[in-house]
Amino acid sequence: MSDAPHAEAEAPDFKTRAGIALADRTLKIAIDRTTNTAETKRAAAVGAFPEFEAARERGRAIKDHVIANLGHYLETFERNATASGAKVHWAADDAEARAIVVRLCREAGARSVTRSKSMLGEEIGLPDALAEAGIERVETDLAEHIIQLAGEHPSHIIWPAMHRTREQVADLFREGHVPPPSAEDPGSMVRSARRVLREKFLGADVGISGANFLIADTGATCTVTNEGNAELTTTPPRVHIVTAGIEKLVPSTAHAFALLRLLVRSATGGEMTQYTTFHRGPKRPGDADGPEEMHIVLVDNGRSRMLGDEFRDMLRCIRCGACMNHCVVYRQIGGHAYGGTYPGPMGAVLTPVLDGLAKSRDLPFACTMNGRCAEVCPVRIPLPTLLRAWRGRSWRENLEPRAMRAGLGLWAWVARRPRLYRLASGLGVRALRLMGKGGWVGSVPLAGGWTAYRDLPRPSGKTFMEQYRGGRK
Structure with missing residues (x-):
């Protein structure tokens, strides 16, 4: 544009x-x-x-x-x-x-x-x-x-x-x-x-x-x-x-x-x-x-153009900056990493409008969806909802890498089969436990994006559903 x-x-x-x-x-x-x-x-x-x-x-x-x-x-x-x-x-x-x-x-x-x-x-x-x-x-x-x-x-x-x-x-x-x-x-x-x-x-x-x-x-x-x-x-x-x-x-x-x-x-x-x-x-x-x-x-x-689409609520923004001051992502990487005029949660919504989604699709996916931005917005802009809307549009426009689409497709196929899902999650939890050292997991195959800058807590050895059923007995 x-x-x-x-x-x-x-x-x-x-x-x-x-x-x-x-x-x-x-x-x-x-x-x-x-x-x-x-x-x-x-x-x-x-x-x-x-x-x-x-x-x-x-x-x-x-x-x-x-x-x-x-x-x-x-x-x-x-x-x-x-x-x-x-x-x-x-x-x-x-x-x-x-x-x-x-x-x-x-x-x-x-x-x-x-x-x-x-x-x-x-x-x-x-x-x-x-x-x-x-x-x-x-x-x-x-x-x-x-x-x-x-x-x-x-x-x-x-x-x-x-x-x-x-x-x-x-x-x-x-x-x-x-x-x-x-x-x-x-x-x-x-x-x-x-x-x-x-x-x-x-x-x-x-x-x-x-x-x-x-x-x-x-x-x-x-x-x-x-x-x-x-x-x-x-x-x-x-x-x-x-x-x-x-x-x-x-x-x-x-x-x-x-x-x-x-x-x-x-x-x-x-x-x-x-x-x-x-x-x-x-x-x-x-x-x-x-x-x-x-x-x-x-x-x-x-x-x-925003008046007629799902991003209409973003036009309420009064440019206070509270969303970025409370954003856990912005507070780790600062504003220049976003690459556009507007950083933080508001920028993750506005930059695809200004520069096109194909050039900036990573921004909506960078959000943790913790919702703090919406909690502090003085005019109640539902920022996580708008970011999810960009994610949905990215999927519909086939902008995700093929590997991601294939991985999500496989996950969805497994998730629709409860027995298989429980089996897979049980194996996954136990595998993560074996990878952990000192209470933390520092590296996971195929999950380098998560573990490059953070350690995951070592799981207890049982899935949530296994612990839930055990607590009811």
Whole structure:
């Protein structure tokens, strides 16, 4: 679907990427530092908010209502945004979205643009498109600034540089900042980044932002940050460009705040971010500041297609990142192993939509189906159900390797014959027991995918049914 020159196009497959990540001990340290903190803070925030479950239900209802009436709210938003002085552009796919943004930058005579964090921008390949157009891109979010210095893509939708340790960031700043930071403590490094970025904020010709929400009844866009970089990105430049997926719509400002109560608690464990800003049109006569032009690029890129299939519920997503913070797979391999724009459980659902199932079928199969992602999702997206749907589609489209299909066919044949199944499982349990040493099984023939990175507990010597019948006597 995409013809953007993404770096991951030449990358190894998922299993290879996951193997590399599992062998990286520094990566595991970096992931644990952030996800453990995120999980603890979210639990505290939810515990201090007795109405959280009711708020989740309201959030789900708001998003479902918008999805069911998307055409109406898109028309309403365009009408009100245009009335405020903004110009609305429609992009059917990533290529069209990139072309629109690059054209707007060229029309503005832009030599440099500042960009606040936007996963939609990553989805459509905007960083590469700006580079190909010869336009300097400055990432203003601190974590995005870090990965720009490293030449990487985000590994998390909230903390893009979570795969980097503080020590690694210090090395990047020493190499990329002139002058380098005075010390390696977080305060000194933040001050160094602020010094480098402040000049870029004031000199940019165009500021590009995403939008956490699009407000239909006012035509406003809403950004949510803790650093204030979005405000410095959208206010000083002459032109402000917003790129947003069409599913970001909400009916009114009140509905946006209802979802903000869920978003912030789920994402960072706070009650509200430091900066929640609503942008409505360009600068007006008498305004102290603001852009002279405001453009809003509404991107479909597969979302309309999702309206009519079993992945419709994924359009509820408010991009909080809670699913990946609690995912046992993500917490072992990080975000880059997923190979797409969106990592974790949400990425395992969205990447096949964006890149095609044939290229990304390993992602739905990487899930353990433990259900933690669905338990913490603030808008109740049934992520395991959606992942099972991709597995089913993969089977129907004959995308599994022949060996897997043959193996599953043999297992199904045995499973439909209870006596044979009990015999086979009994032999299997006893064979595993013989393979075990010290209470664990480290290697199993034909099961290297399971035992390469984990040991299996040595079975007791009897199957579950044998133990169950023995307990009833």
